Amino acid sequence: MKKILLCAGACALAFNMAAAESIPGVHGNAVSIDGRKTYLADPSRKPFDYSKGCTVSVFFRAREWAQKSAIISNAGSFSFSKRLKQNRGFYVTGNVNNKRDAALIWSPEKFPGFPNKWYHMAFTYDPVKGLGQGFVNGKKVAEYNTAAALGNPKNLALRGTMTGNTEFMLGSGSVPYNGDLDEVYIYGRVLTAEEIKSLAYGKAPAGAQAAYTFDDPDHIGKDSSGNDRHLVIRKGFLAVDVPRTGSVITTDYLYKQPGLTVWSRPASEKNMPADTPKAQKTESEVSAQLAANEYESFQIAVSPDKALKNLKLELSDFTLQNEKIQPRIFTVKYVAIPEVSQTVIKKKTTDIFGEAATSFDIVTAKPGYYLDVLPEGNTFKVAPAKESSAFWITVKSAKDQKPGIYTATAKLTADDNLNITFPVTIQVWDFALPEEKHTHNSGVARDSLGKDTEAFYKNLAEHYVSVTPLRGKVHVTVNSDDSLTVDTAEFDREAALAIDKYCLNVLYFPGWDFYNMPKAKVSGATWKGVQIQHNGHLTERFKKVFGSYLQIMSKHLAAKGYLKYTRITLVDEPWTAKDFNLCQEFAKLVRQNAPGVKVMLTKWPQPGLFGAPDIWCLGFFQHQRMKEALKRGESLEFYPNWHVFIDRPLMDSRMLGFLMWKYQITGILFWKLNHGWSNKKNLESPRFVYPDGRVVCGSGLLIYPDEKNNPVSSIRWEMMRDAFEDFEYFYLLDQLIKQRPDAPAAQDAVKLIKTACDTIVPQYEAYLESEGYGWKQTKWEFDAAKLRKFRSQLAGMIEKLQAK
Numbered sequence: 001m002k003k004i005l006l007c008a009g010a011c012a013l014a015f016n017m018a019a020a021e022s023i024p025g026v027h028g029n030a031v032s033i034d035g036r037k038t039y040l041a042d043p044s045r046k047p048f049d050y051s052k053g054c055t056v057s058v059f060f061r062a063r064e065w066a067q068k069s070a071i072i073s074n075a076g077s078f079s080f081s082k083r084l085k086q087n088r089g090f091y092v093t094g095n096v097n098n099k100r101d102a103a104l105i106w107s108p109e110k111f112p113g114f115p116n117k118w119y120h121m122a123f124t125y126d127p128v129k130g131l132g133q134g135f136v137n138g139k140k141v142a143e144y145n146t147a148a149a150l151g152n153p154k155n156l157a158l159r160g161t162m163t164g165n166t167e168f169m170l171g172s173g174s175v176p177y178n179g180d181l182d183e184v185y186i187y188g189r190v191l192t193a194e195e196i197k198s199l200a201y202g203k204a205p206a207g208a209q210a211a212y213t214f215d216d217p218d219h220i221g222k223d224s225s226g227n228d229r230h231l232v233i234r235k236g237f238l239a240v241d242v243p244r245t246g247s248v249i250t251t252d253y254l255y256k257q258p259g260l261t262v263w264s265r266p267a268s269e270k271n272m273p274a275d276t277p278k279a280q281k282t283e284s285e286v287s288a289q290l291a292a293n294e295y296e297s298f299q300i301a302v303s304p305d306k307a308l309k310n311l312k313l314e315l316s317d318f319t320l321q322n323e324k325i326q327p328r329i330f331t332v333k334y335v336a337i338p339e340v341s342q343t344v345i346k347k348k349t350t351d352i353f354g355e356a357a358t359s360f361d362i363v364t365a366k367p368g369y370y371l372d373v374l375p376e377g378n379t380f381k382v383a384p385a386k387e388s389s390a391f392w393i394t395v396k397s398a399k400d401q402k403p404g405i406y407t408a409t410a411k412l413t414a415d416d417n418l419n420i421t422f423p424v425t426i427q428v429w430d431f432a433l434p435e436e437k438h439t440h441n442s443g444v445a446r447d448s449l450g451k452d453t454e455a456f457y458k459n460l461a462e463h464y465v466s467v468t469p470l471r472g473k474v475h476v477t478v479n480s481d482d483s484l485t486v487d488t489a490e491f492d493r494e495a496a497l498a499i500d501k502y503c504l505n506v507l508y509f510p511g512w513d514f515y516n517m518p519k520a521k522v523s524g525a526t527w528k529g530v531q532i533q534h535n536g537h538l539t540e541r542f543k544k545v546f547g548s549y550l551q552i553m554s555k556h557l558a559a560k561g562y563l564k565y566t567r568i569t570l571v572d573e574p575w576t577a578k579d580f581n582l583c584q585e586f587a588k589l590v591r592q593n594a595p596g597v598k599v600m601l602t603k604w605p606q607p608g609l610f611g612a613p614d615i616w617c618l619g620f621f622q623h624q625r626m627k628e629a630l631k632r633g634e635s636l637e638f639y640p641n642w643h644v645f646i647d648r649p650l651m652d653s654r655m656l657g658f659l660m661w662k663y664q665i666t667g668i669l670f671w672k673l674n675h676g677w678s679n680k681k682n683l684e685s686p687r688f689v690y691p692d693g694r695v696v697c698g699s700g701l702l703i704y705p706d707e708k709n710n711p712v713s714s715i716r717w718e719m720m721r722d723a724f725e726d727f728e729y730f731y732l733l734d735q736l737i738k739q740r741p742d743a744p745a746a747q748d749a750v751k752l753i754k755t756a757c758d759t760i761v762p763q764y765e766a767y768l769e770s771e772g773y774g775w776k777q778t779k780w781e782f783d784a785a786k787l788r789k790f791r792s793q794l795a796g797m798i799e800k801l802q803a804k
Contacts, residue, residue: 019038020038026059030180031170032180033181034176035171035176035177046227053124054078057184060180061118064679068175070174070177073174077095079174094146096130096150102146102149103132104123104132118182122134122200123135130147131145135200138197169234170212175679175682176236181214185210187205187207189207242367249275250277251278256282260303260418267715268788271299271301288427289426293434297393302388303386308414308418314411314412318426325406328393330375330391373712374718434731443671443702452708459703459713461504467673483548486552486556508566520578520581535578554597567597577608583601587611601613604619605628606625617667630664639671644670644699650784655780657725677709683705733798756793760787761779764780
């Protein structure tokens with residue numbers, strides 16, 4: 001059984017409130033905080049005046065680091081954060097010219113940050129020059145030209161107001177900070193190098209807009225600047241009481257005796273910890289239905305009146321005569337959601353804004369414990385009284401599995417002499433899903449994946465998703481004459497594992513990978529030391545050098561048999577005319593030098609981009625332009641970032657197979673698969689925080705880590721696999737219709753496909769740009785039973801047409 005650092009269905013997370021504590025500091029006292037449990041914030045929300053510049057100074061001593069740990073955050077104005085988990089890397093972003101995440105300091109490699117050691121760090125920002133400067137222990141170590149990066153806009157002032165639902169904070173932000181702080185000063189001007197040095201020696205210049213010395217233990221957040229920006233202690237997201245919610249579920253049962261009910265639930269229904277069954281009669285239907293060569297899951301829930309210790313489920317193979325299907329058992333674990341996802345900004349009743357947004361009403365979700373994590377194992381140490389502890393069962397049929405009803409014997413045991421058995425049945429249909437699937441799905445995984453890379457690839461292969469980047473790199477050196485030395489050995493070893501062994505069917509161009517094409521405003525970005533673009537145009541040197549690399553690697557990929565899987569990405573979510581031009585220039589460069597490589601763009605079809613991508617990865621759905629793109633021979637994919645939140649119904653994910661077939665979308669892109677692995681403690685309550693303070697739960701996290709960073713699936717990850725398999729049902733039926741289009745059953749099948757898709761996804765459409773960005777309507781079915789019924793009808797129609 002894999003050990004993971006999360007909460008089992010039988011326990012509650014122990015969120016011990018730890019107040020901000022006064023401790024000895026660098027000069028007098030300091031404050032010790034863990035932003036996950038407590039942080040400091042200014043409830044007055046008084047704006048700062050940064051019109052003449054900004055200086056921020058702080059002493060800190062971290063206990064641990066996580067990616068994007070926010071030391072000081074003034075949402076809508078600036079954020080001073082740790083860039084990487086390693087011992088080096090800090091950066092400052094700010095709101096300049098309405099760019100909320102504009103870099104003010106971006107030299108992470110020049111900033112130290114070893115845990116358990118005090119540092120003085122300061123940054124300044126000059127709104128006249130657009131220049132940021134960084135200092136460590138009184139010495140200038142970095143500067144950054146924000147003006148040039150933003151294209152030299154007229155207004156370079158740093159905003160002093162806060163936006164969204166956040167305040168000026170110490171120790172909280174996108175990711176909490178865990179450590180000590182001392183001598184925090186905020187100035188509305190650019191301090192001189194000598195003044196910065198004096199701050200490092202504990203002598204603060206006059207005129208601070210906020211000053212926190214933490215010297216008074218009784219008033220730990222006192223502002224000694226005279227501007228009354230006093231800080232108060234706030235509860236962090238791991239210090240909030242989380243209820244154990246649930247409802248009464250009317251159901252049949254697998255086994256019942258006084259004080260105990262055992263019942264099955266479909267995988268597409270989320271089991272809440274306090275769900276209790278209203279049992280009617282002995283279950284007569286099968287627990288799961290699947291084709292040959294398919295995965296399928298279901299749940300066995302155990303609901304006792306009294307707590308059960310060491311509750312264990314054993315399950316024999318499912319058998320039909322001499323045929324067998326071996327089950328895998330997982331214990332369902334919960335994560336805490338103290339603050340529900342804030343997913344939409346509505347300007348009109350019908351408008352829904354946000355990337356890949358959903359029709360979501362925030363009042364439908366409630367704080368609580370949500371089933372999400374599936375470590376393999378078959379024992380709960382404690383199954384609480386008056387709650388439902390769920391085992392997750394997954395079966396995988398062989399590609400030549402004999403159809404029919406398969407039966408297994410389940411055995412439940414626990415302390416105090418519980419020992420019961422009961423039958424469980426599944427059904428295998430008389431057809432098989434194709435070996436080679438017809439969707440091309442991919443996701444980004446950049447945090448540590450543990451030592452066992454193969455375990456990660458195996459998990460991905462079982463869910464029909466490819467990963468980028470591959471751990472094995474192509475090593476490229478640009479020589480003095482701009483010729484290239486290319487070493488593919490490491491990449492080749494990794495690709496052999498990912499593609500040859502585990503059949504991953506998407507490869508992002510090695511050495512370029514994903515998110516590498518800079519927007520036009522980022523003028524300093526380089527590839528292997530070669531500047532990529534300037535003012536919206538590729539540099540001549542980049543075109544020469546990278547063009548050579550495209551030729552070398554495309555020939556290598558073709559020789560290995562990988563070229564047919566390969567794609568290359570353009571500017572991520574381009575918005576400006578200069579971005580559009582960069583996309584066109586880069587696409588032309590690729591086609592000139594690597595004509596077999598597909599070009600992918602994370603944007604919906606727009607006139608200024610026509611001709612650039614072979615693959616459109618949609619944020620908005622504009623149906624007429626999508627149809628035109630398909631007619632031109634281009635492919636459609638989708639990045640449904642907001643369909644996989646923990647506190648949403650599982651149908652948000654499961655309906656995607658129906659949506660994909662309806663709109664002929666042949667791939668899903670996950671912006672990240674393992675967000676948050678750099679700090680496992682935060683995964684007790686997975687969250688992603690936008691720059692404006694909005695929280696969404698589980699974004700970018702579809703796979704959890706065990707203690708060795710090996711993959712543990714989420715139930716949302718399982719739903720995505722089921723959605724991809726649903727797509728194959730439609731594909732199989734469509735192929736049978738094309739083989740006998742005039743058969744009466746074929747006409748019935750055409751009607752079934754349309755009815756199924758229109759019922760599960762009635763509408764999913766956004767406005768055109770001329771009508772204003774936003775959604776006309778996004779609507780889908782939340783009753784998972786209806787989807788299961790259509791899936792059964794599709795299977796029956798496949799069997800009928802296949803038999804003709």
